[in-house]
């Protein structure tokens with residue numbers, strides 16, 4: 575039977591573990607916020623968001639009392655805005671149903687809006703010492719390489735198998751340190767393309783290293799297929815040089831955020847317009863989402879936009895910073911707003 579990596583991992587973590595602000599605390603609120611920010615976000619980028627968020631909303635009471643618009647503003651640029659809306663709703667539930675006190679087991683945490691198995695286990699292990707393993711993409715990679723397991727990591731059966739194993743490992747040591755150590759190993763040593771096996775504390779018993787198959791693992795069954803959508807965005811100004819903006823619906827992509835008038839079109843119409851309206855075309859950009867590429871062309875509207883596209887309100891340019899916009903719209907502002915405005 576393969577040796578457990580836990581002892582070697584914990585010794586390594588005591589010396590090499592990353593120094594991150596949320597690790598200095600066992601406050602479930604701070605751990606929750608940091609975990610949600612770090613989903614789909616690199617640590618270097620998430621750090622400043624975490625600090626600003628905690629300064630403005632230092633407790634779950636502060637978060638619950640804020641407006642959704644303000645919470646979204648503090649999330650602006652991070653993407654995946656449903657995370658911010660869910661945080662806000664869950665904070666309100668914690669106040670109204672739990673008197674502001676986090677339930678101390680990961681199973682109970684699962685009932686809160688936006689808290690799935692990953693986040694529930696992370697809060698459970700880091701704040702309350704629940705003996706559970708947390709599996710993110712880094713941990714999947716480490717486990718499949720350490721055990722030399724070619725089961726596709728996007729299958730539920732693999733997840734179940736790995737979960738049983740990491741739960742067992744978490745119970746062998748301090749669950750918080752064990753989980754942080756696994757994540758750090760994946761983030762700094764067992765890297766996707768260039769695993770640094772020479773510096774790895776679990777190298778001696780790692781099957782992938784022994785068989786030199788680390789570059790073939792992990793395996794995925796279904797490669798993500800990407801699709802492309804085409805959009806025209808419009809910068810429309812009134813005679814006072816105020817810009818037109820509007821709020822997106824409460825559901826769907828970028829729900830509740832602000833934007834400028836725009837329309838989705840077919841590729842052919844997208845290209846025809848660029849030709850027929852070329853004098854108003856300001857430029858083109860590609861915005862990449864997880865499974866989707868957005869091809870965006872930006873136009874100056876030299877006359878009022880038709881009703882279907884152009885509903886919205888005019889705001890003065892110095893008010894732009896008050897509203898929360900998606901990263902795509904912020905890019906448009908950066909690239910195409912008149913610089914003297």
Ligand code: SF4
Nearest residue numbers: 764771774777780783
């Ligand atoms: S020995 Fe190499 S492949 Fe194995 S866990 Fe360490 S870094 Fe990853």
